[in-house]
Amino acid sequence: MxxxxxxLTFPLCLPITEKLxxxxxxxxxVQILPAVRGAQLEGFLDGTEVxxxxxxxxxxxxxxxxxxxxxxxxxWLAQDQQVLAYLLSSLTRDVLSQVALHKSxxxxxxxxxxxxxxxxRARAVNTRIALATTQKxxxxxxxxxxxxxxxxDDLACAGKPIGEDELVRYILAGLDQEYNPVLTVVLAQxxxxxxxxxxxxxxxxxxxLAMFTGGSxxxxxxxxxxxxxxxxxxxxxxxxxxxGRGGGGGGGRxxxxxxxxxxxxxxxxxxxxxxxxxxxxxxxxxxxxxxLGMATGTRNPKPDGFLxx
Numbered sequence: 001m002x003x004x005x006x007x008l009t010f011p012l013c014l015p016i017t018e019k020l021x022x023x024x025x026x027x028x029x030v031q032i033l034p035a036v037r038g039a040q041l042e043g044f045l046d047g048t049e050v051x052x053x054x055x056x057x058x059x060x061x062x063x064x065x066x067x068x069x070x071x072x073x074x075x076w077l078a079q080d081q082q083v084l085a086y087l088l089s090s091l092t093r094d095v096l097s098q099v100a101l102h103k104s105x106x107x108x109x110x111x112x113x114x115x116x117x118x119x120x121r122a123r124a125v126n127t128r129i130a131l132a133t134t135q136k137x138x139x140x141x142x143x144x145x146x147x148x149x150x151x152x153d154d155l156a157c158a159g160k161p162i163g164e165d166e167l168v169r170y171i172l173a174g175l176d177q178e179y180n181p182v183l184t185v186v187l188a189q190x191x192x193x194x195x196x197x198x199x200x201x202x203x204x205x206x207x208x209l210a211m212f213t214g215g216s217x218x219x220x221x222x223x224x225x226x227x228x229x230x231x232x233x234x235x236x237x238x239x240x241x242x243x244g245r246g247g248g249g250g251g252g253r254x255x256x257x258x259x260x261x262x263x264x265x266x267x268x269x270x271x272x273x274x275x276x277x278x279x280x281x282x283x284x285x286x287x288x289x290x291x292l293g294m295a296t297g298t299r300n301p302k303p304d305g306f307l308x309x
Contacts, residue, residue: 016090025116026157044083047106120158127154131170141202165192
C-alpha cells in the first residue's frame with residue numbers, strides 16, 4: 001500500500017525534455033531519477049522492489065489449499081509498468097529498439113546502464129585526447145576556453161569528470177607563446193587557479209594585446225605573417241628596377257624607347273621579322289639607316305623630329 005499511495009500522490013507525468021540518445025545518458029539520467037525518487041519508486045529501477053509471488057495458496061472451506069492470484073503482485077505489476085512506460089517514453093527510437101524486448105523497469109534500466117558504460121569508455125578516451133591536443137590557434141580566448149570547458153563537460157557526462165585544476169592545465173598547454181606571461185603568473189601562484197580566475201586573466205591579457213597591436217590576437221598573427229612576407233617582397237621589388245633597365249619600361253633594348261640617345265623600336269610585333277633590321281629613318285623593316293643613306297646618296301639621313309649623333 002505504501003507504493004500505491006505514493007503513485008497517487010506523485011504520478012510519473014513530468015515531461016522529459018532531453019530524450020535518451022547514444023551520447024547524453026548523464027543528462028537523461030538527471031531528469032529520470034528525481035521524478036522516480038519523488039514518487040518513491042526507485043526500487044523498481046534498481047531491482048530492490050522484488051516482485052511478490054504471482055499465485056498464492058489459501059485454505060479453502062474444506063481445509064485444502066486453493067491457488068488464487070496474489071493481489072500484491074497485481075499492484076506491484078501496475079507500479080512496475082508505470083515506471084517502465086515512463087522510461088520507454090523518454091527514449092529515442094534508436095535506443096528504444098535496443099531494449100524493446102525487456103519486460104520490466106529494472107531490466108530496461110540495467111540494459112541502458114550496460115549500453116552507456118560501453119559507449120562512455122570510448123567517448124571518455126576520445127574526449128581526453130581532444131583536451132590534450134586542442135590548440136588555441138586563431139580562436140579568441142572566449143572561443144578557446146568555451147571549447148575546452150565543453151570537452152570537460154563531455155567527460156563528466158561520460159562518467160569521467162576531471163578536476164578544475166586539471167582543466168586549467170589543459171587550457172594553459174594549448175595557449176600560444178604570446179600568452180607565456182600569463183602562464184608564468186599562474187605557475188608562480190601558491191594555490192591552484194580556478195577556471196574563472198584563469199579566464200579573467202586571459203581576457204585581460206588578450207585586451208592588452210589588442211590595444212598594443214590595434215586588433216584582435218588573431219589579427220596580430222595575420223599581421224605578423226604579412227610583415228614577414230612583405231619584407232621578402234621588398235627585396236624582390238628592389239631588384240625589379242635592375243631588370244627593368246635591362247628589359248622593361250626603363251628603356252630596355254628590346255622595348256620601345258631610347259637608349260644612349262638612339263631611337264630603337266620594338267620588333268616583337270612583326271610576326272617572325274624580329275631578326276630583320278628596322279630603319280631608324282623610315283621605320284621600315286629590311287634595311288638600316290646606313291643602307292638607306294648609301295641608296296639615296298645621303299651621308300646622314302634623318303627624319304624630322306629626330307637627331308642622330
